[in-house]
Amino acid sequence: MALCHLLNTLYPPHCLACSTPVRRAGLLCAACWTNTPFIDGLACDHCGTPLPGPLEDAPVHCDDCLRIARPWSHGRAALVYSDSARRLVLALKHGDRHDIAAPAARWLARRCAGLIRPDTLIAPVPLHPTRLFQRRFNQSALLARALAQVLARPACPDLLRRIRRTSSQDGRTREGRFENMQGAIAAHPRHAARITGRHILLVDDVMTSGATLAAAAEACFAAGADHVDVAVMARAKRQI
Numbered sequence: 564m565a566l567c568h569l570l571n572t573l574y575p576p577h578c579l580a581c582s583t584p585v586r587r588a589g590l591l592c593a594a595c596w597t598n599t600p601f602i603d604g605l606a607c608d609h610c611g612t613p614l615p616g617p618l619e620d621a622p623v624h625c626d627d628c629l630r631i632a633r634p635w636s637h638g639r640a641a642l643v644y645s646d647s648a649r650r651l652v653l654a655l656k657h658g659d660r661h662d663i664a665a666p667a668a669r670w671l672a673r674r675c676a677g678l679i680r681p682d683t684l685i686a687p688v689p690l691h692p693t694r695l696f697q698r699r700f701n702q703s704a705l706l707a708r709a710l711a712q713v714l715a716r717p718a719c720p721d722l723l724r725r726i727r728r729t730s731s732q733d734g735r736t737r738e739g740r741f742e743n744m745q746g747a748i749a750a751h752p753r754h755a756a757r758i759t760g761r762h763i764l765l766v767d768d769v770m771t772s773g774a775t776l777a778a779a780a781e782a783c784f785a786a787g788a789d790h791v792d793v794a795v796m797a798r799a800k801r802q803i
């Protein structure tokens with residue numbers, strides 16, 4: 564405790580998204596909290612995108628999910644990918660801000676608590692080894708590990724792997740994104756037995772078209788998963 568106090572005095576904790584001092588590490592300051600688009604009301608049951616209207620008992624779906632077949636059952640997102648949320652995602656991904664993973668996992672855990680089963684296994688969407696080498700870490704694996712801790716369920720960081728290199732999804736049409744990802748992900752043979760008959764919760768930082776998560780979910784089913792849900796830190800609003 565004394566050491567903690569000393570560290571706080573030497574390095575006072577500051578807001579996750581700006582330099583404003585805060586009470587303890589892992590918090591947003593009041594201004595950034597207001598500017599962070601948390602999803603806490605009615606949302607699409609497949610992709611987590613917020614929808615207008617009061618909460619409903621029956622699941623509701625957004626226009627995208629009514630048009631595109633999602634191979635998974637339920638999807639949850641903590642944030643809309645804009646404003647401070649976008650900065651937090653980019654800082655986690657490119658800025659070596661690993662400290663963002665734990666608070667993001669707490670926000671996400673609140674959204675997906677109702678999906679958790681006794682046999683849930685939490686796994687990240689994999690990066691291709693070349694990209695993993697360049698970036699040195701997989702931000703989705705950091706999120707998956709932190710989420711597993713909050714939800715007290717096991718995580719398997721290399722449950723899935725990329726079996727071919729895909730070019731960037733940027734600038735592609737929605738159809739192009741799905742084509743680009745088709746068959747790009749498979750269960751790691753070492754873990755195939757862990758997937759059989761099990762509930763898999765896939766974790767990614769951002770869902771845009773959902774093509775990468777679809778490829779990952781299909782890989783789980785190909786390896787015998789009983790049920791697949793997805794959880795993302797942020798849901799990008801329709802731009803493509």
Ligand SMILES: [Zn+2]
Binds near residue numbers: 578582592593594596
């Ligand atoms: Zn702030």
Ligand SMILES: [Zn+2]
Binds near residue numbers: 608
């Ligand atoms: Zn949706």
